[in-house]
Each structure stands twice: as structure tokens, then as C-alpha cells.
Amino acid sequence: MPALDYPPPLQRMIAQIRALPGLGPRSAERLVLWLMQDGGRIEPLVDGLRDLSARVHSCDQCGFFIQRGDECVLCHSSKRNHQLICVVEQAADVLRLERSGAFTGVYHVLGGKLSPLDNITPEDLRIQPLMERVEAQKVEEVILAVGSDVEGEATASYLSDLLRAQGVAASRLAQGMPAGGGLDHVDELTLYQALQGRRRM
Numbered sequence: 001m002p003a004l005d006y007p008p009p010l011q012r013m014i015a016q017i018r019a020l021p022g023l024g025p026r027s028a029e030r031l032v033l034w035l036m037q038d039g040g041r042i043e044p045l046v047d048g049l050r051d052l053s054a055r056v057h058s059c060d061q062c063g064f065f066i067q068r069g070d071e072c073v074l075c076h077s078s079k080r081n082h083q084l085i086c087v088v089e090q091a092a093d094v095l096r097l098e099r100s101g102a103f104t105g106v107y108h109v110l111g112g113k114l115s116p117l118d119n120i121t122p123e124d125l126r127i128q129p130l131m132e133r134v135e136a137q138k139v140e141e142v143i144l145a146v147g148s149d150v151e152g153e154a155t156a157s158y159l160s161d162l163l164r165a166q167g168v169a170a171s172r173l174a175q176g177m178p179a180g181g182g183l184d185h186v187d188e189l190t191l192y193q194a195l196q197g198r199r200r201m
Helices: 008-018 025-037 039-055 091-100 127-136 150-165 188-196
Strands: 056-058 065-067 081-088 105-109 141-144 169-172
Touching: 008 025, 025 039, 039 056, 081 091, 081 127, 091 105, 105 127, 127 150, 141 150, 150 169
Parallel strands: 081 105, 081 141, 141 169
Antiparallel strands: 056 065
């Protein structure tokens, strides 16, 4: 007698949901079963995903999301400093920086970071378009706002070498103590970076 399991379409959907970041097998199963409990939950999700696929894409220049047929408000704004580019790993990072209100330049989304272990090389990222923008826009400075993990540091180092060869200034976001935090909650690396990046008051 064969072991009881979900019907194949349900198994395939669980496998699809499980492939999403941050979801394990149990979470994927619970999510799909929740969708199945009420037939009215599936169609709006399907319609939303279809609409998203048809109407939203990445800006060819900066890599942030735009609606098809619309101009990118970041790239085409006359109020932004086009000689200052902030490089980020993912499109969501643009919103994080933009919500701070501290940056008035333009952005460039790499689409990830260098990771030899995951076979992510410079050709897999939007590095060539960045270098073309730097030259075409006569950029004065590129801010590297990538992560401070090993892959982020490797990416920042690689990009700064390329930019230096073109005579363009490259800077890195300051790293160190979080606002509102005390020394008792900070690790040694963060303390080291905070000391190295200190500034006069």
C-alpha cells in the first residue's frame, strides 16, 4: 500500500514556495495549506503575480523597479546629483537609503555581490553597466554601500580598483556603532570599525 501524500500539484506548489528565500519546508507547507483552506485566496495571488510580471521591471540604467512605460524617477530627476552614484547590492537597498533622506545622488543596483563559493563572478553582476555610467555621466564619486561581510568587502575592493583605474573617487559607507547602542552590545569587529572610522567633533 503506497504511503499517503499530497496530490502532485500540491507537492509542486510546496516545492515552489520552499524555493523562496527565508522559507523552510514546514513554512512552505503551512503557507500552501493556508492558501488552500479558502478558495478565494488563490486567485487574487495569481492575478497579483501575473500583473507584477507583466507591468514591473528593472530600470535599464539604475536597476531599481519601475512600471513598464514609465520613466525612472531616480534616473530622470533634475533635482538629483548625477555625478554621485551610490552602489547597492539589491533594489530594496535603494529604498532603505532613500528613506533616510541623506542621499541626493543616483543609485546603481549590482544585483548581488561577488562570491566565488557560489560561482558569482563580476560577469554575473551589473558591473560593466556601472563603469559605462561612470564614464558617460562624468561621475566624480561612487559610494560603495555594499555589505560588510566577506563577499561585500571583496566586492567593494574589486570595484574600488576599477574606479581608481578610471580616476574616479570611491568611498565606503562608515561602519561602526549603531545609533542608540551601548558598548556592551557591540562585537569586537564593530568596535574596531567604529574606532577606525571615528571623526572629530
